[in-house]
Amino acid sequence: MDAFQFSRATTVSQAVQSGSGSQTSQQGADVRFVAGGTTLIDLMKLRVERPRIVVDINGLPLDKVEPTPSGGLAVGALVRNADLAQHPTVKQSYTVLSEALLSGASPQLRNMATTGGNLLQRTRCVYFRDTAHACNKREPGTGCSAIDGHNRMLAILGTSAECIATNPSDMNVALTALEATIQIQGVKGPRSVPIHDFFLLPGSTPQRENVLEPGDLITGVTLPPPVPGTRSLYLKLRDRAAYEFALASAAIVIKAPGGRVEYARVALGGVGTRPWRSLEAEKALVGRPASPASFRHAAEMALKDAHPHSENGFKVELAKRCIVRALTTATV
Ligand SMILES: Cc1cc2nc3c(=O)[nH]c(=O)nc-3n(C[C@H](O)[C@H](O)[C@H](O)COP(=O)(O)OP(=O)(O)OC[C@H]3O[C@@H](n4cnc5c(N)ncnc54)[C@H](O)[C@@H]3O)c2cc1C
Numbered sequence: 001m002d003a004f005q006f007s008r009a010t011t012v013s014q015a016v017q018s019g020s021g022s023q024t025s026q027q028g029a030d031v032r033f034v035a036g037g038t039t040l041i042d043l044m045k046l047r048v049e050r051p052r053i054v055v056d057i058n059g060l061p062l063d064k065v066e067p068t069p070s071g072g073l074a075v076g077a078l079v080r081n082a083d084l085a086q087h088p089t090v091k092q093s094y095t096v097l098s099e100a101l102l103s104g105a106s107p108q109l110r111n112m113a114t115t116g117g118n119l120l121q122r123t124r125c126v127y128f129r130d131t132a133h134a135c136n137k138r139e140p141g142t143g144c145s146a147i148d149g150h151n152r153m154l155a156i157l158g159t160s161a162e163c164i165a166t167n168p169s170d171m172n173v174a175l176t177a178l179e180a181t182i183q184i185q186g187v188k189g190p191r192s193v194p195i196h197d198f199f200l201l202p203g204s205t206p207q208r209e210n211v212l213e214p215g216d217l218i219t220g221v222t223l224p225p226p227v228p229g230t231r232s233l234y235l236k237l238r239d240r241a242a243y244e245f246a247l248a249s250a251a252i253v254i255k256a257p258g259g260r261v262e263y264a265r266v267a268l269g270g271v272g273t274r275p276w277r278s279l280e281a282e283k284a285l286v287g288r289p290a291s292p293a294s295f296r297h298a299a300e301m302a303l304k305d306a307h308p309h310s311e312n313g314f315k316v317e318l319a320k321r322c323i324v325r326a327l328t329t330a331t332v
């Protein structure tokens, strides 16, 4: 690990000022906030992240889960994953989020990991984490070792010729199905970004994963009011039953009174370069019977643009079956 300066922010404005100390691009920016540290410190030890300044934000008053005036829920950026998963309102009204959080990492990690940090966790692509290999995300312009290398875990949707890394977060998939909004405080003031617009496709700039600018602090995530009559579910398929990232996962929010689908949100994990909302699957579901044939058709629509690589072709069928199983379970 390289030497770095360490400071603690006690107010949001102080954090933003400290965080904007650098005008460099996001990748290679030399200031980093640290929350739970479960992603950042690992990457600093591997010398993948090499910040000159680390700002501890754990003293900020961003650790509350509160109802919003419109009937939704405001989750502070420092709410721990374990606390959010067990929050009574989340368990009852945003079940998919609780299930997604509990499927991630281990109890010890969930006790440390925060909402803001989970949103911004980096890919688990092995080449990104190993400085001996070329990686466009870590060092733009060096090439992508995964495209012709080990890519079993990597993405089949939203890939580019520059990068095929998956967004590894389970929480982000549930937040996508719930149409969450990210609350940001920057040097120019606060702003809100719907999660669908927050994460960027890799394109020719895989080093840029989201719309944050240097100094931007995530202050929280807002969930809209639960849609009456919906059920939700998170299904995660992985190599072992615990402590493993998704090969494919599905977050479903659905309403099917009398066996006909009235409302559907479908988001996928483990297969996309960003948390993957499938508008195609949703369109294929609404107005149709909640039947095996409709579910399979929706799954086909969700994966119709899949672009597998040498080792991850199996994910196409796996993701389809994940969607069908999740929809079936959520509508029985
Ligand atoms: C062994 C292991 C297994 C795991 N398994 C899973 C899994 O199965 N599923 C899963 O989803 N995750 C998994 N994770 C990842 C884990 O969920 C993340 O490491 C964690 O959520 C990150 O949160 P943190 O608070 O520790 O982030 P940190 O490490 O503190 O920060 C992560 C990044 O976010 C930035 N940041 C943090 N907070 C803010 C903020 N408020 N505003 C702006 N920037 C901020 C930091 O600068 C850093 O770049 C695993 C991690 C490990 C180590």
Ligand code: SF4
Pocket: 123, 125, 126, 127, 128, 134, 135, 136, 137, 138, 143, 144, 145, 146, 147, 154, 162, 163, 164, 165, 206
């Ligand atoms: S897939 Fe992306 S993160 Fe992995 S080596 Fe290629 S550029 Fe790097």
